[in-house]
Amino acid sequence: MPDDPFALVIFGASGDLTKRKLVPALWGLFQGRVLPEPFVIIGVARSEMSHEVFRERMREAVAEFARVQPPASHVWDRFASSLYYCAGSPADPLLYERLGALLKELEKDTDTGGNRLFYCATPPSLYPQIVTRLGTSGLHREKAGWSRIIIEKPFGRDLASARELNRIVSLVFREDQVYRIDHYLGKETVQNILVFRFANGIFEPLWNRNHVNHVQITVAESLGVEARGAYYEEAGALRDMIQNHILQLLCLVAMEPPVTFDASPVRDEKTKVLRAIRPIHPDQVDQVAVRGQYGPGFLDGQRVPGYRSEPAVSPDSRTETFAALRLHVDNFRWAGVPFYLRTGKRLPKRASEIAIQFWGTPHLLFRRTNPSDRIEPNLLVLRIQPDEGMALTFGAKLPGPEINIRSVTMDFRYGASFGGEPPEAYERLLLDALRGDATLYARGDWVDVAWEMLTPVLEAWGEGLAPKFPNYEAGTWGPPEADAFVEREGRQWRRL
Numbered sequence: 381m382p383d384d385p386f387a388l389v390i391f392g393a394s395g396d397l398t399k400r401k402l403v404p405a406l407w408g409l410f411q412g413r414v415l416p417e418p419f420v421i422i423g424v425a426r427s428e429m430s431h432e433v434f435r436e437r438m439r440e441a442v443a444e445f446a447r448v449q450p451p452a453s454h455v456w457d458r459f460a461s462s463l464y465y466c467a468g469s470p471a472d473p474l475l476y477e478r479l480g481a482l483l484k485e486l487e488k489d490t491d492t493g494g495n496r497l498f499y500c501a502t503p504p505s506l507y508p509q510i511v512t513r514l515g516t517s518g519l520h521r522e523k524a525g526w527s528r529i530i531i532e533k534p535f536g537r538d539l540a541s542a543r544e545l546n547r548i549v550s551l552v553f554r555e556d557q558v559y560r561i562d563h564y565l566g567k568e569t570v571q572n573i574l575v576f577r578f579a580n581g582i583f584e585p586l587w588n589r590n591h592v593n594h595v596q597i598t599v600a601e602s603l604g605v606e607a608r609g610a611y612y613e614e615a616g617a618l619r620d621m622i623q624n625h626i627l628q629l630l631c632l633v634a635m636e637p638p639v640t641f642d643a644s645p646v647r648d649e650k651t652k653v654l655r656a657i658r659p660i661h662p663d664q665v666d667q668v669a670v671r672g673q674y675g676p677g678f679l680d681g682q683r684v685p686g687y688r689s690e691p692a693v694s695p696d697s698r699t700e701t702f703a704a705l706r707l708h709v710d711n712f713r714w715a716g717v718p719f720y721l722r723t724g725k726r727l728p729k730r731a732s733e734i735a736i737q738f739w740g741t742p743h744l745l746f747r748r749t750n751p752s753d754r755i756e757p758n759l760l761v762l763r764i765q766p767d768e769g770m771a772l773t774f775g776a777k778l779p780g781p782e783i784n785i786r787s788v789t790m791d792f793r794y795g796a797s798f799g800g801e802p803p804e805a806y807e808r809l810l811l812d813a814l815r816g817d818a819t820l821y822a823r824g825d826w827v828d829v830a831w832e833m834l835t836p837v838l839e840a841w842g843e844g845l846a847p848k849f850p851n852y853e854a855g856t857w858g859p860p861e862a863d864a865f866v867e868r869e870g871r872q873w874r875r876l
């Protein structure tokens with residue numbers, strides 16, 4: 381089936397996301413000849429600028445941030461001729477009149493079939509207004525073609541605000557028109573979790589409590605908050621990383637096989653995982669969750685400031701820059717298998733991975749030469765980024781006259797096997813939304829359950845006395861409590 385022509389309207393077009401991700405991704409698709417044509421892209425923001433100035437800014441953005449470089453001028457000119465700009469505040473009803481007139485004119489000239497994709501890339505406080513005004517102005521209406529909306533993260537900042545946003549969105553758009561983006565799901569390595577599990581016969585029989593001892597999911601960042609201090613003060617690690625990206629990874633690891641690889645079955649199974657997570661009792665938050673905040677320290681030999689000294693951060697901030705959680709998925713497959721999640725800023729390195737730790741052998745045949753604590757159980761590591769790939773660790777005989785066992789690793793690296801740069805997550809996700817495939821987007825009920833599940837932790841951390849922050853040095857693996865937390869259960873965090 382040929383792809384549909386379209387008009388894309390980006391709210392927040394003078395912002396960082398549009399410049400660094402959205403337009404470079406659209407350009408990448410165009411260069412790769414997969415962007416459906418004809419198309420028009422209309423940027424909307426309050427800053428006044430002409431179509432020409434907007435095109436020039438986007439050319440600079442593509443030159444700086446795009447995967448495909450540099451834009452050959454005649455190809456760029458063809459792409460740029462489809463870029464337009466419409467100035468106005470999303471709060472102003474008149475903006476939607478002007479936008480409607482521009483859309484009508486361009487749709488007629490360009491023959492986009494009336495297909496409209498709206499993209500909310502403004503500060504999140506504006507999403508409700510944009511959706512509501514799209515509704516009252518009628519711009520969302522499906523007349524000749526389809527109409528869809530992509531909503532950037534964060535989707536709410538707690539259960540109540542996410543429910544309210546879902547409610548407002550549902551007054552204007554049907555669920556199948558709504559695309560809640562989580563760019564992690566567009567990463568090749570994240571999509572590969574399902575391929576690895578469901579396109580290979582040998583792993584699935586092992587993928588359960590009979591063979592898996594526990595699972596660790598780590599999203600470690602070496603960066604601090606950079607210029608995003610104001611945003612991060614309101615968010616923290618739990619909202620910024622765990623509620624969305626890390627819970628999505630957990631769902632992909634823990635879900636049952638969907639009946640088909642389509643949006644509804646895949647998203648049904650992911651929501652079922654969240655519903656099976658053992659509820660966190662408000663009195664037991666300290667037993668399942670640890671938080672931290674970095675103080676000054678050293679990274680790569682450089683002295684770096686503590687969180688409280690970062691720009692736009694309060695000198696007595698209580699915001700967590702590290703969070704670790706232990707969750708249980710109470711179902712037949714995973715009963716008794718803990719899932720340890722951790723994320724933090726200013727950790728020693730940037731690394732995202734999922735580690736599946738298998739049980740050891742039921743009987744130690746080589747005990748005489750290998751005391752039990754010297755035989756490591758098998759470990760499977762899915763490296764999400766960087767150094768994308770996966771590694772399976774197993775015991776092998778060390779060459780020599782005795783039976784001595786050493787752990788060795790079978791390593792698959794994306795770069796070495798497939799070469800080239802993988803497409804950007806936003807390329808895949810934008811193309812999917814244009815094709816009407818929401819498989820890699822979060823559904824409303826998933827977002828709701830994710831917030832609901834974390835509410836006791838958010839509430840406990842939001843009130844009461846904060847622990848003695850800062851409680852870890854920049855350049856270390858988080859507060860000592862995070863180690864004690866898993867060691868209590870006879871396990872250890874992986875040293876990455």
Ligand SMILES: NC(=O)c1ccc[n+]([C@@H]2O[C@H](COP(=O)([O-])OP(=O)(O)OC[C@H]3O[C@@H](n4cnc5c(N)ncnc54)[C@H](OP(=O)(O)O)[C@@H]3O)[C@@H](O)[C@H]2O)c1
Pocket residue numbers: 391392393394395396397398400401424425426427469470471500501502503504506532533534
């Ligand atoms: N940047 C990223 O890498 C990234 C990654 C993931 C998710 N996101 C999400 O994407 C959204 C946009 O992020 P961003 O980094 O692009 O933000 P940004 O640089 O602050 O840009 C926001 C856009 O909204 C407009 N805007 C700002 N304040 C406004 C206001 N009070 N009223 C009306 N318009 C306003 C700005 O343009 P005018 O001032 O000209 O109107 C600008 O075009 C956020 O929700 C963010 O969480 C961003």
